[in-house]
Amino acid sequence: MKQAQLVKTEQEWLKVLGKGMITIPKVWRDELGIDEGEVVKAKRVGNQLIIEAAEEAVPYRVFSDEEIKQWLKDDQLPQNLAKKIDKKIKSLSKSK
16 A cells, blocks of 8 residues: 655745746755756746756756857848848838
Protein backbone atom coordinates (compact mmCIF):
# COMPACT_ATOMS: atom_id res chain seq x y z
CA MET A 1 0.00 0.00 0.00
CA LYS A 2 1.35 3.42 -0.97
CA GLN A 3 1.78 5.88 1.80
CA ALA A 4 0.32 9.37 1.25
CA GLN A 5 3.06 11.89 0.61
CA LEU A 6 2.75 15.06 2.67
CA VAL A 7 3.03 18.27 0.70
CA LYS A 8 4.72 21.02 2.62
CA THR A 9 2.86 24.28 1.98
CA GLU A 10 4.59 27.53 2.81
CA GLN A 11 3.74 31.11 2.00
CA GLU A 12 5.80 34.26 1.71
CA TRP A 13 5.02 37.76 0.49
CA LEU A 14 7.42 38.63 -2.33
CA LYS A 15 7.99 42.11 -3.72
CA VAL A 16 7.92 42.48 -7.50
CA LEU A 17 10.91 44.54 -8.64
CA GLY A 18 11.80 46.13 -11.97
CA LYS A 19 11.02 44.08 -15.07
CA GLY A 20 8.85 41.74 -12.96
CA MET A 21 11.74 40.23 -11.00
CA ILE A 22 11.09 38.51 -7.68
CA THR A 23 13.47 36.84 -5.26
CA ILE A 24 12.73 33.28 -4.21
CA PRO A 25 13.63 32.93 -0.52
CA LYS A 26 17.08 31.39 -0.06
CA VAL A 27 15.78 28.60 2.19
CA TRP A 28 13.37 27.53 -0.57
CA ARG A 29 16.08 27.73 -3.26
CA ASP A 30 18.34 25.57 -1.12
CA GLU A 31 15.61 23.02 -0.38
CA LEU A 32 14.61 22.85 -4.06
CA GLY A 33 18.19 22.73 -5.33
CA ILE A 34 17.87 25.93 -7.38
CA ASP A 35 21.26 27.57 -7.88
CA GLU A 36 22.10 30.97 -9.34
CA GLY A 37 21.96 31.00 -13.13
CA GLU A 38 19.82 27.88 -13.40
CA VAL A 39 16.62 27.73 -15.42
CA VAL A 40 13.28 27.09 -13.71
CA LYS A 41 9.89 26.35 -15.27
CA ALA A 42 7.03 28.78 -14.63
CA LYS A 43 3.41 28.18 -15.47
CA ARG A 44 0.21 30.08 -14.90
CA VAL A 45 -2.81 28.18 -13.61
CA GLY A 46 -5.75 30.54 -13.24
CA ASN A 47 -4.54 33.33 -10.99
CA GLN A 48 -1.64 31.29 -9.61
CA LEU A 49 1.97 31.37 -10.74
CA ILE A 50 3.80 28.08 -10.20
CA ILE A 51 7.60 28.00 -10.38
CA GLU A 52 9.20 24.57 -10.55
CA ALA A 53 12.82 23.53 -10.22
CA ALA A 54 14.11 21.64 -13.25
CA GLU A 55 14.12 17.90 -12.69
CA GLU A 56 16.80 17.40 -15.33
CA ALA A 57 19.20 19.51 -17.34
CA VAL A 58 17.45 22.07 -19.53
CA PRO A 59 18.85 22.28 -23.06
CA TYR A 60 19.64 25.92 -23.69
CA ARG A 61 22.69 27.91 -24.62
CA VAL A 62 23.93 31.45 -24.39
CA PHE A 63 24.92 33.07 -27.67
CA SER A 64 27.98 35.26 -27.99
CA ASP A 65 27.83 38.93 -28.98
CA GLU A 66 29.57 38.01 -32.24
CA GLU A 67 26.88 35.45 -33.10
CA ILE A 68 24.12 37.95 -32.40
CA LYS A 69 25.84 40.64 -34.49
CA GLN A 70 26.16 38.18 -37.37
CA TRP A 71 22.45 37.26 -37.15
CA LEU A 72 21.50 40.95 -37.22
CA LYS A 73 23.75 41.48 -40.22
CA ASP A 74 22.33 38.44 -42.03
CA ASP A 75 18.78 39.53 -41.21
CA GLN A 76 19.07 43.01 -42.75
CA LEU A 77 17.17 43.68 -45.94
CA PRO A 78 19.12 44.85 -48.97
CA GLN A 79 18.96 48.66 -49.06
CA ASN A 80 16.96 48.83 -52.33
CA LEU A 81 14.33 46.41 -50.97
CA ALA A 82 14.13 48.29 -47.67
CA LYS A 83 13.48 51.54 -49.57
CA LYS A 84 10.71 49.88 -51.64
CA ILE A 85 9.02 48.55 -48.50
CA ASP A 86 9.31 51.91 -46.74
CA LYS A 87 7.78 53.66 -49.78
CA LYS A 88 4.92 51.12 -49.87
CA ILE A 89 4.20 51.53 -46.14
CA LYS A 90 4.11 55.34 -46.50
CA SER A 91 1.71 55.09 -49.44
CA LEU A 92 -0.57 52.74 -47.49
CA SER A 93 -0.55 55.10 -44.51
CA LYS A 94 -1.57 58.05 -46.71
CA SER A 95 -4.46 56.12 -48.24
CA LYS A 96 -6.15 55.59 -44.85
